[in-house]
Amino acid sequence: MIKILIVDDERDVELLFRQKFRKEVRSGKLELAFAFSGAEALQLLGSEHPPEVVYVFSDINMPGMTGLELLGKIKSQFPKINVSMISAYGDDENYKKAMDSGAKEFFTKPIDFESLRNEINQLLEH
């Protein structure tokens, strides 16, 4: 059983992910957690000792802390947690910044759930 955290300021993202990964969640292989801002995400990660979350998927363009700032903070506070970005704009600049700051993958919106599922399945297999 692994726990992943999805960070996006759009609340409907939770509904979308819960439905897309319904089977995995129901079978008890996957647990989903959601945060709607960078601050909320850090709070959630800090509340568990040690953090149960092994993988964070974060949007980049959010009010307050951006996804790239969040990426930097997670990488310095919880170096073991994988972080991937999900952004509506797959421009080179954001991609480069994310990769330089230690992001594992970079997904573009609309989310290709097949590739996301592959990424998560790889975790489940390990």
Added chain:
Amino acid sequence: MKSNSEKDQTTKSIASEYLKQQNETLAKQVTLRTIELEKALKDLQEIQSHLLLSEKMASLGKLAAGIAHEIKNPINFINNFSELSLEYLEEIKELLNKLDQNEILEEVLELIEDIKSNLEKTHLHGTRADGIVKSMLMHSRGGKGKFEQVDLNGLLQEYVNLAFHGMRASKHPINVSFDWQLDPEISLVSLVSEDFSRIIVNLCTNSFDAMRTKLESLDPTDEYQPTLSIRTYEKKSKVTVEFEDNGSGIPKDILGKILEPFFTTKKAKEGTGLGLPIVQDIVTAHKGSLAIVSEVNVYTKFTISLSAINLKK
């Protein structure tokens, strides 16, 4: 004394003749200059109104890009959720088919089919909207590409071919012959290949559509060979490319509107009304000029001129 006075008289008459001539020349010159100035003024006024229009278009473009950014997420949700619901309905159908079949179940399955087709429509139109938004965003973030010295002939061959195969693979392919009239001697031009290639694809797509429209309006017995001519030449350090099709042409009353964003004569699902405004914008970004001439049911010709790079190939 007398002879002196006579001399004076002669000198005066010569002088006055000379003055008269000078006056006439001057008057001619003034008339000529006035015509020239009037023409220059008219040109300037035309340029001014053109500039004003491009200014308007530019701010409209910015506004549109802003709207596109905001709309992208909601459209993604519409597409994602309709897709998801389609998957669920498929699962529900499979489960229901495992039950003992009866009339009620049959009706339920029929209703499910209707909902599925509605969701497919939602998804189809959402995808359409996404396509429009994408092309708006792609364009607004364009202009970052690099200017390079490019052989226009090679670029034309590559992308006309690409547009042709795209059309052949579409729902309504037509037979098109190409009349290549490329001057191999033209100079290199400075352009952003990824932007300029969109011009080529957009103009070809329009030509294919115009020729299809004409083809569909004709009797099957009429003889008509859709032909797209692509011409390049160089004159006075300008490299020019012309796209001329023998399709349905553009009526005079809408010729002035075709560069306006969202103006389209194509059926709802086929045109975004952004193809030609994008062409115009890219040409402007290349400091080039765009001219369009057309005659209904005879031809349409797009002419684009760019500055030649002086060093010859």
